[in-house]
Amino acid sequence: MQTISFAGTAKNTGKTTTALHMVERCHARGLRLALTSIGYDGEIKDNVTGLPKPRYVLQPGDWVATAEKCLKTGTAGYHIHHTSSIYTVLGRIVFVEITSPGLVVLAGPNRRTDLEQVLADFRRIGVDWVLVDGALNRLAPMICTGGLVLSTGAAFTEDIPTLAEHARALCAMFQFPLSSLPPTAAVTLSLPNSDQEIKLDSGSLLSQAAFQALEAAAEAAPPQHVRIPDACHPACLLDLLTRKPALCQAQWVFGSPLKLLASGDPRLWEAVWARLQHPPQYFETLPLRCLTLNPFYPSYHAATWSYSEKFLDANALLTAVRAQVTAVPVLNLRQPPIPDLLDLLTPSCTPS
Amino acid sequence: MKTVLLAPLDPVHDNAVKLLKRRLDEAGYQALTMPPGTTVEEVVEKALAVHPAAILVSRTLGYKVAETLGQLVDLAEASGLRETTRLGVGGMAITKETGAELGFDGTFVGALNIKEVIAFIEGRQGVLEEDHSAQVQRPKPDVVAGHTYAWKDRKIEALLDTITDQILDWTKGKTSDGIQRALIRTEMLEAGVAHRASPQSPVRQRLLEKYLSFCDAEIQAAYQEGKLPSGVRPLDQAEIDRLPERLAGGHFEFQPLRHVGDKPLFFAQYGTGCPVMDVVHIKTTEAWGADGVLHFDPSWGAQREGLLQGHLTHEHDGTILTLENLSFIRQHMEAPTLWNVRGHRGLNTPETQVLAHAAGADLLKINIPYGGTAGGTDPERLTVDGVFALRLAAQYGLPFDIPGNDELSGVPPHKTFAGLLIMMMLGLKLGARPIPKPLLCYSPHMTIYGHMDDNMVDMNVAKLAVWQEIVDTPVWPGEPVGFMTHTPDRVQSAVTTANHAALAASMGVSAMTFASSDEAYSKGPISVPARVDTLRAVRESLRFLGSAHFQPTPAAQRMQAQLHLGITAVLEKIAQRGDFVASIYEGLLGDQEDGLYPGRTGRGTVRAE
Numbered sequence: 001m002q003t004i005s006f007a008g009t010a011k012n013t014g015k016t017t018t019a020l021h022m023v024e025r026c027h028a029r030g031l032r033l034a035l036t037s038i039g040y041d042g043e044i045k046d047n048v049t050g051l052p053k054p055r056y057v058l059q060p061g062d063w064v065a066t067a068e069k070c071l072k073t074g075t076a077g078y079h080i081h082h083t084s085s086i087y088t089v090l091g092r093i094v095f096v097e098i099t100s101p102g103l104v105v106l107a108g109p110n111r112r113t114d115l116e117q118v119l120a121d122f123r124r125i126g127v128d129w130v131l132v133d134g135a136l137n138r139l140a141p142m143i144c145t146g147g148l149v150l151s152t153g154a155a156f157t158e159d160i161p162t163l164a165e166h167a168r169a170l171c172a173m174f175q176f177p178l179s180s181l182p183p184t185a186a187v188t189l190s191l192p193n194s195d196q197e198i199k200l201d202s203g204s205l206l207s208q209a210a211f212q213a214l215e216a217a218a219e220a221a222p223p224q225h226v227r228i229p230d231a232c233h234p235a236c237l238l239d240l241l242t243r244k245p246a247l248c249q250a251q252w253v254f255g256s257p258l259k260l261l262a263s264g265d266p267r268l269w270e271a272v273w274a275r276l277q278h279p280p281q282y283f284e285t286l287p288l289r290c291l292t293l294n295p296f297y298p299s300y301h302a303a304t305w306s307y308s309e310k311f312l313d314a315n316a317l318l319t320a321v322r323a324q325v326t327a328v329p330v331l332n333l334r335q336p337p338i339p340d341l342l343d344l345l346t347p348s349c350t351p352s
Numbered sequence: 353m354k355t356v357l358l359a360p361l362d363p364v365h366d367n368a369v370k371l372l373k374r375r376l377d378e379a380g381y382q383a384l385t386m387p388p389g390t391t392v393e394e395v396v397e398k399a400l401a402v403h404p405a406a407i408l409v410s411r412t413l414g415y416k417v418a419e420t421l422g423q424l425v426d427l428a429e430a431s432g433l434r435e436t437t438r439l440g441v442g443g444m445a446i447t448k449e450t451g452a453e454l455g456f457d458g459t460f461v462g463a464l465n466i467k468e469v470i471a472f473i474e475g476r477q478g479v480l481e482e483d484h485s486a487q488v489q490r491p492k493p494d495v496v497a498g499h500t501y502a503w504k505d506r507k508i509e510a511l512l513d514t515i516t517d518q519i520l521d522w523t524k525g526k527t528s529d530g531i532q533r534a535l536i537r538t539e540m541l542e543a544g545v546a547h548r549a550s551p552q553s554p555v556r557q558r559l560l561e562k563y564l565s566f567c568d569a570e571i572q573a574a575y576q577e578g579k580l581p582s583g584v585r586p587l588d589q590a591e592i593d594r595l596p597e598r599l600a601g602g603h604f605e606f607q608p609l610r611h612v613g614d615k616p617l618f619f620a621q622y623g624t625g626c627p628v629m630d631v632v633h634i635k636t637t638e639a640w641g642a643d644g645v646l647h648f649d650p651s652w653g654a655q656r657e658g659l660l661q662g663h664l665t666h667e668h669d670g671t672i673l674t675l676e677n678l679s680f681i682r683q684h685m686e687a688p689t690l691w692n693v694r695g696h697r698g699l700n701t702p703e704t705q706v707l708a709h710a711a712g713a714d715l716l717k718i719n720i721p722y723g724g725t726a727g728g729t730d731p732e733r734l735t736v737d738g739v740f741a742l743r744l745a746a747q748y749g750l751p752f753d754i755p756g757n758d759e760l761s762g763v764p765p766h767k768t769f770a771g772l773l774i775m776m777m778l779g780l781k782l783g784a785r786p787i788p789k790p791l792l793c794y795s796p797h798m799t800i801y802g803h804m805d806d807n808m809v810d811m812n813v814a815k816l817a818v819w820q821e822i823v824d825t826p827v828w829p830g831e832p833v834g835f836m837t838h839t840p841d842r843v844q845s846a847v848t849t850a851n852h853a854a855l856a857a858s859m860g861v862s863a864m865t866f867a868s869s870d871e872a873y874s875k876g877p878i879s880v881p882a883r884v885d886t887l888r889a890v891r892e893s894l895r896f897l898g899s900a901h902f903q904p905t906p907a908a909q910r911m912q913a914q915l916h917l918g919i920t921a922v923l924e925k926i927a928q929r930g931d932f933v934a935s936i937y938e939g940l941l942g943d944q945e946d947g948l949y950p951g952r953t954g955r956g957t958v959r960a961e
Contacts, residue, residue, distance in 0.1 A: 010419055040453035067452065072600060089451040089459045110425070110455035111434045135453050136422035140429035204431040206397040231430040233393055259430035262423070263393075 001123050003146040004289065004345055005132040007139035009166065012155035014294030014333070015134045016041050016054045018341070021333050025342035026129055027059055034063035034127040036108035036118055038142065039135020040090075042074070043105060049298045049307040055103050062098040063127055065118045067091045067107040076102030084121065086114045095121055106133060112141040119144065140262045147287045147345065148174070152321075153294030154312040160320045167291060168324035169266035172273070173257040174288035175327055179281035181225060181253055187214065189223035198223075203230035203255075206263070211236045215244065222246040227253045229283060232260065234268035241275045253281045289345050290329040293317055356473055357404040359386045359395045361411045361420060368410040368443065368464070375466045381473070392424045396431050404437055406458075406473045412444040418454060425455040440472055462607075490606065492688045492714065493617050493643055495863050496751050496785045496826045501776075505822045505916075511923040512777035519778060519932045523739045527961045528954070529566040529657050530737045534702035534744070536563045541710050546675055548661040567658030574660050581652075584672060587627065587663040595628055595684070599635060606686070609641040609887065611895045616856065617690065617863040618890065620883065621832060621871070623648030625666035627677045631684040636880050640887035644690030644714070646831070646865060647681070649673045654698020654729070655953045659707065673704055678711035690714045692753065697723035699954045701737045705744045715787075716745045716752040718779075721771030721941045726761045728951035731936040736958050739778065746783035753787040754779075755831045762796035762947030765815055766918025771941045773919065774932070776825065787862070789828045790815045792852045793835035796947060803911070808837065809855060813904045814911035816859040821916060829856045830865030838872045842885050845869035850889035854897045866890060 004022070008015040019035075026033040035056065042056045058064065058076050068091030071078065077100030086093040090107045093114070098104070109115045115132065122130050132145055142148060150170065157163050181190075187200040187210075198217045205211055205228055214226075226247070232254065241248050254260055260269055273280065295314045298307040314335055322330045331339055356376055360366040366388045376383035384402060386395060399407055409424065411417060421441060428434050441451055442460030451459025458472040503509035536559055540546040545556035564572045573579040580586075609618050620637045622630045622645055634645050650670030653659070663680060664672045671677060673695065682691060692715040695704025701723065705716050720738035724731035745752040754775045756768040772788040779786035792812045798804045803811050819827050833852040838845040846869040856864050869889075870882035904912070926935045935941060942948030 039455060040449050043449065069448075089448050089456060107449075107452040110452070110457070112429060113435065135455060137419050138422045138426045138455055140426040141455075202400050204396070204400055206393045206400070206427075206431070210397070230432050231396065231427055255430070262426035262430035 001119075001127060001130060002346070003119055003130040003132065004149060005134060005139070005142035005145040005147070006149050006151065007134035007137075007142060008150065009137055009152040009156040009170070011136050012046070012049070012051075012294070012296060012298060013153040014151040014292055014296075016056075017294065018149055018151055018292045018333060019131050019133050020054055020056065021341050022129070022131055022345075023056065023058070025340060029342065031128040032061065032063075032126070033058075034065070034122045034125070034130045035104075035106060035133065036065040036115075036130070037106035037133035037135065038108060038110050038115065038138060039133070041106045041133045041135070042070075042103065046298075051298055051307055051309060056106065057101065058098045058104050059101050060099055063122065063125060064096050064098065064104055064106065065093050065108050065122070066096070066105065068094055070105040070107050071096065074102060074104040076100060076104050078104075081125065082121075084117065086117060093118065095125065108132075110141065112144055115141045116144045140258050143256050143258045143284060143286055145286060147289045149289050149292065149341075149345075151292045151294060154297035154310075154317070155294065158297055158312060160312065160317055163317070164320040164324040166265075166267060167321050167330075169270040170261070171288060171291060171325045171328055172270060173261060173266055174285065176257070176280050176282060176285070178285060179227075179251075179253040179283060181227060181281075183283040184227050184229055187229070188225075188227045189214075189217050190225040190227070191221050192224040203228070205232045205236065207233075208236065211240050215240060218244065218247060223250045225251045225253060227283075229255045230259060231255075231263040234260070234264035234272055238268060238272050238275070241272065248275050249277050251278050251281065252276060253283065256282050256284045256286075258286075288328050290331055290341070291321070291325055293321055293330065293332045295332070353380065353382050354405040354473060355382045355384060355402050357384050357386070357395070357399050357402065357407045359390055359407060359409050360388050361390065361392070361395070361409050361424065363389050365412075366410070371464060372408060372410070372469070375464065376469070379466065379470055392420065392427055395424060396427045396433065399428070399433055399437055400431060406438040406440055407433075408440045408442070408469070409456075410443050411441065411446075418450070421454045421456075438472065438475070440469070490688045493614070493690060495617055495690070495715065495753075495787055495828065499826045499862070500824045501780055501785075502824045503822070504824065505920075508773065508822055508920060508923060509777075511920070511927045512773055514927045515774055515923065515932060516777045516781055518930060519735065519739065519774075520781065522931070522933065523736050525961050526736045526958050528733055528736050528958050530699050530702050530733075530954075531740045532566045533563055533658060533700070534706045534740065536566070537703050537706045541706070546710065548674075548676055564658070568656045571656055571658035571660065580660070580664070583667040584660070584664050587665050591628055592663060592680070595631060598632070599684070606638070606688075607641050608643065609891045609894060611891075611897070612899050615863070616828075616861045617643040618853075619644040619646055619690070619692070619830070619863060619865040620887070621646045621648055621865060621867055623670045624878070625650070625668055625671055627663065627665065627671055627680050630671050630681055633878075633880065633883060634681065634685055634689070636883055637887070638686050638689055640884055641891060642887060643688075644692065644863075645685070646717075647671065647673075647678070647691070647693040647708075649694060654695075654700065657699050657954075659700050659703055673700070673707060675707050675711060678707055678713075682712040692717055696738075696741075696755070697728040697734075699729060699733070699737075699957075701729075701734065702740045702744060705741045705748075709744070709748045709750065714750065716741070716748075716750050717755065718742055718745065718752045719754045719756075719771070719775055721774065721936060722755060722758040722768075724936050724951050725942060725948050726758055726951070727949075729953050730951050730955040730957070732933050732958050733954035734951065735933050739782070742779050742782045742784050745779065751785040751787055752779060753789050753828055753830075755789045756791045757831060757835075758942055758948060759791045759793060759795040759797065760835065761942065762800070763942035764797045764918070764946065765790065765795075766915050767922050767940075767942050767946070769815075769818070769915070769919050770922035770926070773822070773923065774926070776823070787826050787828045788819065789830045789865075790819070791831065791835060792816075792829045792833045792856060794837045795835075808851075809902065810905055810908040811911055812852070812855055813859065813902060813908040814915055816856065816861060817904060817908070817912050818915045818919070821912075822919070826862035828863040828865070829861055832865045832867035832871070834866070838867070838869070840870075842869040842882055845872070846885040846889035849886050850893035853890045854893040855902060857894060858897060858900065858902045
């Protein structure tokens with residue numbers, strides 16, 4: 001079973017459009033497809049802007065894991081296979097097989113542990129592909145999937161150079177290797193030439209006080225390794241590294257690129273990486289398979305309290321981002337020649 | 353003691369957080385608040401330090417705010433908080449769907465519901481959800497519960513005893529085509545051949561022929577030739593089939609209009625002419641918190657002998673009474689919604705009760721003095737039919753309400769109330785449970801004699817309070833409250849209805865009926881937004897009032913005393929006259945001076961059994 005998740009830098013950056021492209025390709029190849037979402041997808045209109053949203057039209061034989069209440073809002077026929085113990089705002093997650101073509105609305109698991117359970121159930125059911133749609137800028141639960149497609153675009157920022165720089169820093173987060181060191185629950189400093197370890201109270205570093213504790217722990221002797229299993233504030237870390245250059249010599253190991261992205265702007269992380277003598281490592285990661293671009297953005301009209309559709313120059317956007325991002329394919333799925341995403345993703349999206 | 357972390361995630365506003373803190377502190381939680389302007393990182397850092405059972409965020413949703421809320425959820429996940437700490441969000445524009453999109457475990461929509469918040473903190477969200485499902489199965493409310501019908505005014509009781517004995521004696525051995533049709537309808541229902549789609553068995557054929565022999569030619573033509581009255585057509589099957597699709601996705605959790613207590617119950621009127629549109633209005637009414645609905649039929653239907661059959665739509669006001677229409681409408685209601693079918697003024701009064709009961713009505717409506725005047729049915733005919741209808745109400749075990757709308761013709765309230773009391777005693781003697789409906793209105797009598805020149809409170813208070821002196825009965829002002837105070841201005845209409853609703857609620861009534869804010873002046877079918885206007889306005893007025901009460905002024909007490917004396921005097925005259933039907937003809941319950949004339953339809957149609 002292959003799994004791929006679709007995340008974005010903001011609302012309206014094209015996550016669902018990209019996922020729909022995969023749906024279409026899977027249907028064309030006759031693959032057994034399953035869908036879920038860590039948010040809410042398939043609605044007629046955006047919950048905030050009121051603008052139309054792309055919708056999921058599924059075919060008989062497709063599978064869905066969605067909240068009970070969403071079943072009633074779609075038009076596709078379905079058969080409930082089983083009801084899970086996962087509870088969401090919109091009711092329990094149910095596993096259904098589509099029996100007649102129609103629209104579906106997805107609202108699936110919103111935590112990693114729940115998403116893992118959903119993927120395990122789909123594995124038991126025996127599907128070929130599981131597509132996990134994202135929500136807004138959220139992506140932390142998706143670490144348990146086999147690969148990631150990121151979407152960015154004008155809805156994140158209308159300034160193309162800024163957008164391209166952000167995309168570069170974002171994609172760079174996924175280029176670092178796994179660590180051979182064992183994971184820890186708390187922030188841990190390993191001293192050189194010694195088995196001695198200093199553990200802090202928490203697995204995260206988010207406040208000045210937490211960084212002061214780290215700094216104090218590192219006073220005695222510069223650490224060989226610093227392991228931060230959970231969240232970490234990049235601006236505070238950058239400040240620490242600027243004040244204590246000796247810490248730059250340590251091997252820094254982080255929980256995952258998704259935890260770091262949840263912690264702060266990738267451009268700040270890029271500045272952190274520039275200071276470190278060794279590339280950072282992760283306890284777990286997932287491959288970034290490609291980056292898609294969306295020139296659309298909702299334009300707000302204060303006088304009418306409404307939004308309208310606006311677009312950046314698609315060619316200029318694509319050129320600028322491709323100039324900055326070279327490690328993964330950069331695509332606009334609405335701009336010919338339209339690539340086949342399924343070809344691009346096969347066969348390396350098996351969850352770790 | 354569980355800790356709950358409360359964060360506004362708003363640069364300025366934290367009122368909701370402060371309110372929530374007070375309520376959670378009162379409930380025994382340690383509620384820690386963070387100030388406005390707190391960042392996502394600070395919230396998560398604080399949570400890592402205090403290990404709360406839940407983080408509750410209050411924030412008005414707007415563009416880019418969603419990303420901030422999503423960032424909190426993601427950072428909580430990245431920090432390992434989500435395995436131990438539940439995340440909840442509430443605020444303006446937050447919906448269940450946005451909560452799901454943002455990845456929160458709980459979403460709080462609308463006004464603060466502390467029970468819901470505590471269930472969420474305690475991880476009983478699923479249980480609460482099942483509670484909500486159970487709410488759909490909430491018990492059907494009982495309008496008459498809590499009242500004994502014990503008479504407090506012995507003089508009035510004695511007068512009513514005399515009058516109603518005379519009525520029951522007079523109706524003995526008398527029948528009408530309306531009663532015969534009701535008996536045949538009952539037989540058809542018992543034989544399972546009452547519906548138009550019933551198999552064309554010899555039994556149906558025989559009963560239908562017999563039924564039509566008691567009908568007007570126009571009704572006979574509809575059955576025999578398919579020729580429907582002007583402005584009436586059958587509903588297309590496609591129109592019927594599409595309704596479930598139209599209603600799909602419209603799920604609601606019933607929130608009563610009441611701010612405190614279990615009474616009064618609130619009823620809205622419908623009768624657009626089209627059963628499909630009626631269902632949409634009913635679903636709207638239910639979704640906005642009304643407890644029940646009243647079916648209004650076309651006025652012309654009351655003037656014909658016999659009722660039509662099939663799913664029929666009507667291009668003018670009033671939805672046609674057929675078994676199929678009634679069953680279709682009831683089928684789409686929530687089970688606990690109370691349902692009353694109007695049929696008290698016409699030639700089909702007994703038969704309407706039979707069909708309404710068969711279709712699942714919870715309340716019947718019968719008033720002989722009102723139905724026998726003001727353009728209604730001949731008093732002799734309606735007395736015979738009305739007593740039969742009361743026997744049906746007793747047989748079915750259904751309460752019946754007694755509208756006092758003859759006041760709209762100009763009848764002073766003491767005469768109308770005397771009529772209501774006669775109907776009450778009649779019903780009680782026959783084993784039924786009556787509910788008088790004094791009309792809170794700006795009636796012609798009030799206008800002409802200036803009783804409401806200063807205010808609309810004193811007289812209405814008097815009209816409600818006088819019942820408490822006479823009998824322990826449920827009282828149901830209508831129909832609707834505020835009649836003749838409405839104008840084409842929707843805001844004005846909603847406000848005046850809400851004012852009357854608050855006044856009546858403060859007087860401890862059991863139920864009340866209100867109209868849509870465009871009902872009096874819609875010049876066509878009333879609109880759903882206008883209906884919602886009224887429901888929202890009433891909810892707000894009840895929230896404003898709470899458990900507070902209006903204190904009757906000396907003026908109201910004087911009016912109440914005069915009203916009581918007036919009622920007694922009218923009943924004395926009727927008892928003295930010794931003939932109820934003659935009393936109506938002679939204007940004892942309202943005369944030409946009052947603007948009331950005996951009804952003419954069906955005159956001379958009462959015969960011996």
